[in-house]
Amino acid sequence: xxxxxxxxxxxxxxxxxxxxxxxxxxxxxxxxxxLPVTPEILALAEPAGPSxxxxxxxxxxxxxxxxxxxxxxxxxxxxVELLDAVSxxxxxxxxxxxxRWFRQEGAAICKRCPQxxxxxxxxxxxxxxxxxxxxxxxxxxxxxxxSSRNATIGSNLAARRAGIQAAPNATAASAAxxxxxxxxxxxxxx
Numbered sequence: 001x002x003x004x005x006x007x008x009x010x011x012x013x014x015x016x017x018x019x020x021x022x023x024x025x026x027x028x029x030x031x032x033x034x035l036p037v038t039p040e041i042l043a044l045a046e047p048a049g050p051s052x053x054x055x056x057x058x059x060x061x062x063x064x065x066x067x068x069x070x071x072x073x074x075x076x077x078x079x080v081e082l083l084d085a086v087s088x089x090x091x092x093x094x095x096x097x098x099x100r101w102f103r104q105e106g107a108a109i110c111k112r113c114p115q116x117x118x119x120x121x122x123x124x125x126x127x128x129x130x131x132x133x134x135x136x137x138x139x140x141x142x143x144x145x146x147s148s149r150n151a152t153i154g155s156n157l158a159a160r161r162a163g164i165q166a167a168p169n170a171t172a173a174s175a176a177x178x179x180x181x182x183x184x185x186x187x188x189x190x
Contacts, residue, residue, distance in 0.1 A: 006058035008050045013037040017055030026117045034094040051118035060100040076101040078130040085111035
């Protein structure tokens with residue numbers, strides 16, 4: 001079973017998507033196929049962090065993950081509860097048959113999944129609530145809306161350098177705006 005939003009590590013991760021920019025926030029476009037993570041792929045993300053630019057999958061850590069409770073990934077549970085669907089049909093996915101979230105939540109999570117970026121600067125209060133399980137205080141107005149300049153530059157360059165192909169008919173999704181940075185928000189950090 002694979003976690004579809006993990007840290008990219010050399011040991012057991014697969015590259016499954018590229019983060020793109022959209023007026024509504026970051027969106028993940030699936031790669032045509034899952035690719036083993038290499039040092040070269042991780043370096044392509046510079047100057048941004050790999051999890052800001054790419055989406056990775058790794059074996060689900062179940063009870064060793066802080067998001068896994070009651071025999072379920074709570075990130076997937078809360079994503080279905082709190083996020084709007086951004087796709088009418090199932091978006092392309094190179095790991096769906098092995099995906100923990102799909103096995104647990106079915107098509108409902110797939111229609112929300114493109115909104116999930118493992119590391120986000122200025123995640124929305126909804127994203128913070130999905131990660132923490134609590135409703136955060138409103139963000140200060142000074143933070144403004146989502147800015148993805150570095151991640152966008154990094155993802156565009158990385159995808160071009162690597163020759164990574166987006167999945168045919170890949171759709172983008174909406175995400176949200178404003179708040180503080182959440183490190184490892186959707187990923188497992190041992």
